[in-house]
Amino acid sequence: KSKNLLLLTTLSTFVLSNPLSDSLLSKDCPLSHGKREFESIKLSDRRTVEKLNEKRSVPDFVKVKADINLALTQSQEFFPADFGNYGPLMIRLAWHCNGSYRKTDGRGGCDGARIRFNPEMSWEDNANLDNAIKVLEPVKEKYGDILSWGDLITLTGDVSLENMGLQTIGFCGGRIDDPDGSGSLVLGPSADQERISHCVVNGDCHAPFGPTTIGLIYVNPGGHLDIPDPKLSVKDIRDSFSRMGMNDRETVALIGGGNNILSEVLIQTYFLGHAFGKTHGACSNPPCGDGVGNNTFSSGFEGQWTETPTKWTNDFFKHLLTKKYELFKGPGGKNQWRPAGKDEPNIRMLTSDLALIEDPIFLDLVKEYAADIGSLQRDFVKTWYKLMSNDMGPATRCLGNLVPPPQPFQNPLPSPPKQLPKFSVVSKDIVKILYSSEDNGGDQLNDGRYYLGALFVELASQCLFTFRITDYAGGCNGARIRFSPERDYPDNVGLDKVLETLKPIKEKYVGLSWADLIVLAGQTAIEEAGGEKIKFIGGRTDAADGNGAEKIPPRDYYYNSVIKLKDQIKVTGLPTRETVALFGRLRSDIQQRNRNFSGTYRKSKDLNKFSNDFFKILLKEDWKKISEDEFQAKGKDIFITSFDFSLLEDLEFKSYVEEFAEDLDAFKSAFKKGWDLLSKAELNFIEKKKKTVFDRIFGFFD
Ligand code: HEM
Incomplete structure (x- = not known):
């Protein structure tokens, strides 16, 4: 046991002394924007990491949840919380950490927590998520090695949902942190990615690449190839979510021309996400002012989806159905959409959001969920759990005191026979x-x-x-x-x-x-x-x-x-x-x-x-x-x-x-x-x- 502890300590010392993680934790993190060379990063050997962590143990997640919950509403000067609650930012962190998972080869996901390091941290889509991680640093320090970053980030997504009014179904713990970010090289812009999953037209990338655009988690929010046409976004959304392994069986049905249950799953996920928070694009030429609070620039889009961005509601898709939207250039210089006409609420939509009313199957679901929040809630929490645990493998690998019963996506196997033959x-x-x-x-x-x-x-x-x-x-x-x-x-x-x-x-x-x-x-x-x-x-x-x-x-x-x-x-x-x-x-x-x-x-x-x-x-x-x-x-x-x-x-x-x-x-x-x-x-x-x-x-x- 002591040998194992020693190994764990050595590993975490390596992680903490890694220059990348040092700069990650510094205030003016230089890594969150811009292009960098990643080839020099040492390739991590996943099996060695597994060995070092063979006797994985996890903390009492109920206690960790309470600590995270406190941190969510303690706004920090270095990156003040929008509306006094880091919840939406943390949901985005958990989703981006896990959403890199792709079913083609099982790579990506938050097991490894490589989002802390280059190259993943400086993917265009992950702007400002280093600040989200920094907010969580005291919780990580409190628990030390027993709490992995992967578990902390993912659990924070759950706590955020609960804090804002949506009960989750449980938590699959036991993620193991990678010592560096090399495991994500093939998932984003890099020579490795080019070798294995060359993308001919960026914005129209195909499997095995996960997203449609290099550097994003899923699709271009500004529309297919940045064209602000919601109709063109529909296919991108379908493609990238299916490559994420959302409901694999349904994907087969989809390819076979069967009914499209896949879209149901992704739409639930999608709606939930944009029930909360806002986009950030305060000015067209970042950095904008002091770069924080109202001056934050992340995606370049600006504005919130609902009037209550820290409360779980189905307003996002009520708004989708009941308003007419007009295209305009936001303060960040990007194409986005606002309700046309007078006396409309101050809300915004992305081109990819509007795609959801451009497809007949999506639209039916928009209607259903706009009418019945309970139905959305029931379906959604399962999908969220899948999104958070897809890369963890069989349910038998889940550790901790909050593990729910095995779910269909984990393809649980029956118990082994009681009596084995000789x-x-x-x-x-x-x-x-x-x-x-x-x-x-x-x-x-x-x-x-x-x-x-x-x-x-x-x-x-x-x-x-x-x-x-x-x-x-x-x-x-x-x-x-x-x-x-x-x-x-x-x-x-x-x-x-x-x-x-x-x-x-x-x-x-x-x-x-x-x-x-x-x-x-x-x-x-x-x-x-x-x-x-x-x-x-x-x-x-x-x-x-x-x-x-x-x-x-x-x-x-x-x-x-x-x-x-x-x-x-x-x-x-x-x-x-x-x-x-x-x-x-x-x-x-x-x-x-x-x-x-x-x-x-x-x-x-x-x-x-x-x-x-x-x-x-x-x-x-x-x-x-x-x-x-x-x-x-x-x-x-x-x-x-x-x-x-x-x-x-x-x-x-x-x-x-x-x-x-x-x-x-x-x-x-x-x-x-x-x-x-x-x-x-x-x-x-x-x-x-x-x-x-x-x-x-x-x-x-x-
Ligand atoms: C924020 C796009 C799916 C949760 C954002 C932002 C963009 C975006 C552009 C603004 C980032 C910023 O400037 O701060 C998209 C697209 C999606 C998608 C194109 C898929 C087609 C999801 C999913 C979830 C989610 C599946 C969660 C389940 C959120 C949340 C925020 C956000 C909570 C607000 C963050 C904050 O308030 O700081 N999304 N998203 N999104 N997204 Fe998504």
Whole structure:
């Protein structure tokens, strides 16, 4: 425990002594506006951070809430609170910190609290949020390391809503602060972003990029490409919110042309946000005067949405419905909208606000919520919770005394079976079906027998490799690979037949989940083929359907295999050397053909040998590209994928290929470590506090 405390202290000392955080806390923060170079920032290793924080503990959030509540109404001289309440500013902080989450690769979100650092802090949209963070500094100091910035910022959003009259449903605590801002490089303007998610027209950026405009959290408030036409904003709003993962299942329905429940979700979020606060653009040439209070400049727009900006009401959309708006240039020089005519209240709308009455589905909801605040309130608090917790992964990762019951967006899994089978016995049954003289659906070997082992490894790998350390989505727990949409992903075509071959074993053992069986079958095949023994931990459980897997569609947007592999390594969180080793796993000729490749790297069909042949062959052969995705050894019936070939195109990857080709033992042990990390990745992050229960539930098997 004391060792852990020491590590935590070291980490927080690093954070506090980081020059970026120093300047963040200084009064004249130089980082909130303007362009800067970010490439020198050291890349943070998320898994190291996880390790340092393995025994995460959290404070009593009820007490923290009381302290935050006090801070909200104590206006500070360095940045006086509008209307005497920091609530609206804090909602914007919590929303911007969390709204960077994108479902394409699970990056972003407030877990890590990178909004404190460059580059995120100086994104155009985050202007003045450094001041919001500064207001919270005394609360952070009071609790110290036990309260992460990510939890504090997010919880402050909840307290602000409650302070202004809206009760939240609870709080998922346990965010872990990153030591620097590098985790956000690909989410905003940077060379990394350009490499991975190049945006051709800024303002019309597409997935995997989250927002439509680089440097914003969502869409341009001034309209599509700054054109003040609310109609043109509609699509931008839909696009950017769906990429944020708002209601993934509904997004699928949307793409499939089904009914658009997605808009319902985002509209609830949107309305709630602009029930509060105001925009800031006091003059057209900032800094304006002393730069604070009435002289604040953040977005450049100026004015409030309702007459009661610190009170929860549905006036925002009553105003949308009942007034005619005219375009004008605000004091900040930007296009905005005000009610036309005399005796109208002094309120303002953004072009993107008016988009909400330009779409028939949006408009219906505007009407519903204008008529019934209760309905808005009930729906909204759930959406807010989702927005705040999307990047936290399964509900089992939520810590603290305010955690609500698991919500649908967390795709909760049933509890693991009470009684687990003896996995050593199950493993023996798997061995029995590996070979057959009859066609069992497996690969045919030189000696004429049919072999299922390589297919078992493919199945387990496909199931496990979906894990993302960025938002803890994916992994084999739940065995969602049995259902659509995961079953239908191109690389999984044909694996349903492999599942069939395992069915008799599944049915034989009470308490054996598909998820455990899939991993165990892959592992058993590896060991039987000559790989090192790997400790198996069971206790996975099966989902009732495939929901949740739509979060982890294949990431096929990369334009270069090396970049793809490097990015995959970061998203999975596995070390590079071990990831390269996993390329040397058993491969099935049948499965390669199912995937539309011409075959595998093995000349003969001795697919049942676990060896370092893959690396030897990779180095020895003269490769010729035969399609976008495949290479062939010149004059031979040997094939590898472009992904395999990328191991030769990067110096670091290649150095491991050379090492493994020369040293079988080094390969075997790196493979074992890689498989071990991958197969236990999702289990490692189950709440550590429950460790004793966890120990009791999970069966161990050597
Ligand atoms: C403020 C745009 C969604 C909550 C603002 C400001 C802009 C803006 C331009 C003014 C910032 C300033 O100058 O101080 C947008 C757009 C959105 C969006 C274009 C989506 C299409 C949301 C959401 C929430 C939210 C989803 C919360 C759930 C707020 C709040 C403020 C604000 C509370 C007031 C901050 C203050 O009073 O200091 N928004 N927003 N917004 N936004 Fe949004």
